[in-house]
Amino acid sequence: MIEILWFIFDIMLVLLLLALAWTTCSTQDVMRAVTLFIAMGLLLAVIWARLKAPDLALAEAVIGAGISGALLLSAIKDYPSNLMVSHRSPVMRGMINIFTIALTILMSWAVWHGIEMSDGKRLSEQVASQLSISGVSNPVTAVLLNFRAYDTLLELAVVLTAVLTVLILNEKRADHKVISPLLQGMTRWLVPLLVITSGYLLWVGAHAPGGAFQAGAMLAAAMILLQLAYPSIHQGFNLYLLRLLLVIGILIFVLVGLWMMLLNDDFLAYSPAWAGSLILIIETAATLSIATALTLAYLGGRPTGWENGLKKSASHKDSHTDNGRVK
Amino acid sequence: MISEQLLYSLAGIGLFAIGLRATLLHHMLLPRLLALNVCGAGVFLIFIAIAYAGVENMADPVPQALVLTGIVVAVSATAMALALGRRLEALKDE
Amino acid sequence: MMTMKSLRSSAKLSLALLAFWLILTAGDPASLIIAALFIVLAILLKPPVDHSTRKTRLNLNFSGVLQFAWFFMLESLRGGIDVSRRVLSVRPRVDAVFYDYSMRLQRPYAQQLFISSISLLPGTLCADLDNQQLHIHTLDRHMDTPEGIRQLESLVGKIFGEAL
Amino acid sequence: MIDIMAILLIFFGLFFFLSGSIGLLRLPDVFSRLHALAKADNIGLAFVTLGVIMLEPNILNDIKVVIIWLLVMAASAISSHLIARRALREHRGDD
Numbered sequence: 001m002i003e004i005l006w007f008i009f010d011i012m013l014v015l016l017l018l019a020l021a022w023t024t025c026s027t028q029d030v031m032r033a034v035t036l037f038i039a040m041g042l043l044l045a046v047i048w049a050r051l052k053a054p055d056l057a058l059a060e061a062v063i064g065a066g067i068s069g070a071l072l073l074s075a076i077k078d079y080p081s082n083l084m085v086s087h088r089s090p091v092m093r094g095m096i097n098i099f100t101i102a103l104t105i106l107m108s109w110a111v112w113h114g115i116e117m118s119d120g121k122r123l124s125e126q127v128a129s130q131l132s133i134s135g136v137s138n139p140v141t142a143v144l145l146n147f148r149a150y151d152t153l154l155e156l157a158v159v160l161t162a163v164l165t166v167l168i169l170n171e172k173r174a175d176h177k178v179i180s181p182l183l184q185g186m187t188r189w190l191v192p193l194l195v196i197t198s199g200y201l202l203w204v205g206a207h208a209p210g211g212a213f214q215a216g217a218m219l220a221a222a223m224i225l226l227q228l229a230y231p232s233i234h235q236g237f238n239l240y241l242l243r244l245l246l247v248i249g250i251l252i253f254v255l256v257g258l259w260m261m262l263l264n265d266d267f268l269a270y271s272p273a274w275a276g277s278l279i280l281i282i283e284t285a286a287t288l289s290i291a292t293a294l295t296l297a298y299l300g301g302r303p304t305g306w307e308n309g310l311k312k313s314a315s316h317k318d319s320h321t322d323n324g325r326v327k
Numbered sequence: 328m329i330s331e332q333l334l335y336s337l338a339g340i341g342l343f344a345i346g347l348r349a350t351l352l353h354h355m356l357l358p359r360l361l362a363l364n365v366c367g368a369g370v371f372l373i374f375i376a377i378a379y380a381g382v383e384n385m386a387d388p389v390p391q392a393l394v395l396t397g398i399v400v401a402v403s404a405t406a407m408a409l410a411l412g413r414r415l416e417a418l419k420d421e
Numbered sequence: 422m423m424t425m426k427s428l429r430s431s432a433k434l435s436l437a438l439l440a441f442w443l444i445l446t447a448g449d450p451a452s453l454i455i456a457a458l459f460i461v462l463a464i465l466l467k468p469p470v471d472h473s474t475r476k477t478r479l480n481l482n483f484s485g486v487l488q489f490a491w492f493f494m495l496e497s498l499r500g501g502i503d504v505s506r507r508v509l510s511v512r513p514r515v516d517a518v519f520y521d522y523s524m525r526l527q528r529p530y531a532q533q534l535f536i537s538s539i540s541l542l543p544g545t546l547c548a549d550l551d552n553q554q555l556h557i558h559t560l561d562r563h564m565d566t567p568e569g570i571r572q573l574e575s576l577v578g579k580i581f582g583e584a585l
Numbered sequence: 586m587i588d589i590m591a592i593l594l595i596f597f598g599l600f601f602f603l604s605g606s607i608g609l610l611r612l613p614d615v616f617s618r619l620h621a622l623a624k625a626d627n628i629g630l631a632f633v634t635l636g637v638i639m640l641e642p643n644i645l646n647d648i649k650v651v652i653i654w655l656l657v658m659a660a661s662a663i664s665s666h667l668i669a670r671r672a673l674r675e676h677r678g679d680d
Contacts (some may be wrong), residue, residue, distance in 0.1 A: 006331075006382070007330075010331060010334055010335070011334070014334060014335065014338040017338060017342065018338060018341050018342065018345070021341075021342050021345045021346065021365045021368075021369075022345055024361055024362075024365060025345055025346065025348070025349035025358075025361070025362050025365060026349070030357055030358065033357075033358065033361055034361065037361050037364065037365070040365070040368070044368055044371075044372075047335070047372070048375060051331075051335060051375050051376065051378070051379045051386055052379065052380070052381075052382070052384065052385050052386045053375050053378065053385075053386040053391050053394075054385075055391055055395055056371075056375065056391055056394055056395055056398070059395055059398050059399070060398060063398055063399065063402050064368075064398065064402075067402060068364070068401075068402045068405060071402070071405065071406055071409065072357075072360075072361070072405075072409075075357065075409045075412075075413070076357070078409075078412070078413045078416060079355070079356070079357055079412070079416065080416065081355070084353060084355060084357070084358035086352040086353050086354065087354060088352055093352065096348060096351045096352060097348065099351075100344050100347055100348040100351075101344075103344065103347070104340055104341070104344040107340045107343070107344075108337060108340055111333075111336045111337070111340060111373065111377075112333065114377070115329060115332050115333055115336065115377065116329075122380070122387050123387060123388075123389040124380070124387040124388055124389065127388050127389060139385070139388035140388045140391045140392050140395065142388070143388050143389055143391075143392035144392045144395065144396070148389075148392065151392075151393075151396060152396065155396045155399065155400060158400050158403065159399060159400065159403045162403035162404055162406060162407040163403065163406070163407075165407045165410060165411070166406055166407055166410040169410045169411060169413070169414040170410055170413055170414055170417075180550070180666065180667060180670060181529075181533075181550070182533060182536055182537070182550070182663055182666055182667075183663060183667060184468070185529060185530075185533040186533070186659060186663050187468060188467075188468055190656075190659075191463070191466055191467075191468070192434060192438055192463040192464075192466075192467070193438075193441065193656075195459055195462050195463040195466060196438050196441050196442055196445070196456075196459055196460070196463060197445070198459065199442070199455050199456060199458065199459030199462075200442065200445040200446060202455060202459075203446065203452045203455045203456075204446070211395075213395055213396070213398075213399050217399070219462075222466065223466070226466060226468060229468070230468050230469070233468060233469070236469070280455075284455070284458065290399065293403065294402070294403075294406075297402075297403060297406035297407075298406070300406075300409070300410060300413065301410065301413075444645060444648050444649065444652075445649070447645050494631075497624070497627050497628050497631065498628055500624040500627070500628065501601050501624050501625055501627065501628030501629065502628075503624070504604065504605070504608060504620060504621050504624045504625050505600070505601060505604035505605075505608075505625060507608075507621075508604050508605075508607050508608040508611060508612065508621055508625075509604060509607065513608075513611050513612050513613070513617075515612060515613060515617045517614075517616060517617055536662075536666070537659060537662035537663065537666075538662070540619075540623050540661075540662045540665050540666055541623055541624065541627045541658065541661075541662055542624075543624070544620070546616060546619055546620050546623065546665060546666075546669055547666050547669070548616065548666070548669040548670055548672075548673050549669070549670045549673050549674075556673070558616045558620075558669060560617060560620050
């Protein structure tokens with residue numbers, strides 16, 4: 001009985017997901033597509049929870065439904081046309097369809113066999129056997145910050161690179177105009193709660209779902225909300241501090257890694273006794289960096305006055321080209 | 328357990344195919360980006376479907392960690408692509 | 422730079438946030454370092470003080486809160502049933518009309534509570550506001566909306582000690 | 586006994602959610618849809634919250650659930666206001 005209910009639930013989730021994906025990709029109106037895409041992010045969060053991946057559900061709810069939604073909605077304005085129509089010729093369309101269908105069949109066959117033939121041995125057993133010396137009891141955090149810490153370090157580098165590209169390319173987007181006082185009123189008490197919740201996610205990541213990524217995304221969501229309700233707020237930020245925050249995650253990560261290299265002869269090989277504290281320190285720094293990076297990514301470019309104090313001539317040239325662009 | 332793994336990984340493949348088709352069909356940046364993100368979501372779904380280990384157990388932590396980093400990288404990459412597109416539009420106007 | 426007043430309000434905020442933290446973590450003492458860091462962060466990210474909210478001093482009237490909560494509960498129930506009846510009838514019955522209401526409440530917190538509750542009560546939705554003038558969308562022109570809203574407003578006024 | 590009450594309450598809540606979603610599909614314009622969503626979700630979540638509190642003995646978790654309910658209520662009030670405002674201004678042609 002209960003299996004049948006689960007199965008019905010699964011089928012509904014999957015059908016809804018596919019329908020949302022299909023309409024996202026085939027609707028003609030960009031605004032509509034973005035809205036549907038956000039809805040798909042929310043649904044994915046539910047699906048991660050269903051598939052017993054609560055860490056992902058948290059991250060997806062904040063990033064997939066929140067931050068990338070804000071990012072895409074504010075990006076719509078930058079584009080000339082609100083329509084999304086494909087201009088491919090019928091022949092081309094047919095070829096694309098055939099190619100996609102063939103690929104789908106091939107992939108389905110591969111996955112089918114992969115699942116059928118798997119002997120049930122999983123990496124999770126290896127993780128579980130080493131979990132006690134990792135310094136944390138949440139296996140996902142153990143993988144991210146201990147067993148595969150290299151990946152996470154490099155991922156932070158990828159995020160930093162992406163944000164640097166954003167900063168190099170553009171000035172911050174123009175502000176919104178009229179803001180509802182009701183939104184401002186809510187922001188005043190909601191942002192502190194979001195910040196504390198972010199801290200909680202960071203803390204709880206050691207032994208339950210949560211961690212630096214979820215916490216960083218939550219903090220970024222708080223800053224984006226603040227920016228939406230008080231558009232001039234970023235002018236109050238200290239831009240040197242902002243630069244430091246942007247890189248502090250990688251900085252601390254590398255410093256800890258080098259320190260461990262002096263002690264244990266291997267980069268990022270923590271001593272088991274300290275592992276818990278070291279992971280918490282790295283995660284705190286990573287949370288701040290991820291939050292700063294995602295906020296700057298949302299702003300879509302350099303905040304006002306980013307160049308101030310650095311090479312006068314370079315900043316002058318920059319503003320010159322920008323003036324040229326406006327004409 | 329296998330039936331859920333199959334169902335969700337097939338859904339992941341479906342998502343990937345829908346996204347891929349739209350990526351190939353569209354010319355404009357924003358629709359393409361959305362489609363690519365749908366594609367990515369499909370890949371994540373396949374990972375987690377295979378990581379599924381029954382209602383009582385947590386999913387395999389290694390694919391979870393990979394997908395977690397994947398989600399964050401995807402949103403940064405989207406932001407970067409949007410910034411590139413915005414700069415392109417600005418250059419076109421010039 | 423910090424005045425005495427903003428210092429005091431920051432202290433109040435940190436206490437409230439600490440309480441929130443203790444609820445979340447079930448009072449784990451080892452977590453307090455992180456708590457301290459994020460409370461400082463929350464205070465740093467506090468939006469600039471809006472001059473209209475400066476003069477507010479929260480003096481909550483407890484019996485007012487209870488009365489409001491009771492009223493709010495009953496009305497939400499009525500609102501929910503009303504909406505589901507409309508939606509589930511053979512032809513959705515909607516006879517919408519916009520309606521202007523001038524708000525008498527003065528304190529910003531009271532105004533915010535009032536405006537937010539309007540949208541959750543039967544048949545009304547606050548669509549826009551222009552200073553004291555609210556633009557309210559009602560589902561049914563035959564409902565005695567103004568009466569309900571006036572009652573809600575005086576209840577909210579009572580919480581914040583504003584006699585209307 | 587308590588379990589049955591709780592499940593009954595949760596089902597009540599789900600009924601309101603369902604009618605909210607039906608309203609989203611059936612009602613004619615943005616404003617009336619917002620009505621359906623805000624009210625039905627408010628009362629629906631109230632029932633679900635009550636049901637969950639009855640099932641969960643840990644008082645801290647109960648407080649968390651209530652906080653979630655209050656936050657969702659605030660969010661739905663504000664967001665329906667913002668959407669309505671936007672729709673109104675777009676309709677009037679100014680922005």
